[in-house]
Amino acid sequence: MIAVTAEQLEQAETEAADAERERSEAERAYAAGRASSSAYERHQGAEAAAHHAVVRARAVRADWEAQRAAREARAAAGEAAAREMAGEVERLAASREAAVGAVALAVAAMGRALAVLGEHDRLVRAAGAALEVRGLRSAEDESTGVNLDGSARIGGVKWPLVDGASVLGLLLSGEVAGVLPRHPLARVRWAPYGGVTAAEGRDAVLDLVRAERGR
Known part of the structure; x- marks a missing residue:
């Protein structure tokens, strides 16, 4: 009809x-x-x-x-x-309130994480600038010097830049994949931002985070 x-x-x-x-x-x-x-x-x-x-x-x-x-x-x-369904409505309201609270905490934590990751990236660049002032530019056979992109190598240890936003993005995609593997966010491929060493720094931080969570 x-x-x-x-x-x-x-x-x-x-x-x-x-x-x-x-x-x-x-x-x-x-x-x-x-x-x-x-x-x-x-x-x-x-x-x-x-x-x-x-x-x-x-x-x-x-x-x-x-x-x-x-x-x-x-x-x-x-x-x-x-x-x-008055009882169900009360449970729905409480559930939504809890969900909103959890998301608000997650957003706040994400903001703090972005700030700390950004500060780490800034310190890496500052270390590279200090090496530049000293005239130390990195070469394959040198253990200390600044790289062309501003990242640093000090005492044989490489300190790459860090793409902090994609650190969180990749972790989020991994969490979604564990719960909703068919969700589009679970299949996002995060392109590196900031050059090769920013991607290296991102991956290094991710490895450390995963190791920390696995303890």
Whole structure:
């Protein structure tokens, strides 16, 4: 059954009333003795049009009444369900509140992590700048010096830049993959940002984080 609006019902009934008026006028004209072929044709056409319009209006109203009854039944069922599910609603509200609180804590922790990762990246760059001032530029056979991208090697230890945002992004994708492996976020491929050593620094931090979590 196609849904019928109140406007459609009103239009169908208006058209039926107009067709009935036209039928009555044509009938009066025909009965008044003006039984010309045109009057006859008008009367016959008006009869057919009125019959069609009235039948259509009745069908539209029947559909509208049936749909109204169904709507009222659904509304009553919905009101009953709302009353009966008061306990579920309370649990839903508490669950959403807990979820929002957990997400708020996660966002705050993510903000702190981004700040700390950014500070680490800044310190690496500062160390590279200090080596640059000393005229120490890294070469493959040198244990201390600044690299072209600003990362540092000190005492044989490489200190790469860190793409902090993708550290968190990759960890999030890993968490999602463990719960919802088919979710698009679980399949995101995070392109490195900041050059090769920023990706190396990201991966180094990720390895350390995973090791820390595995303890």
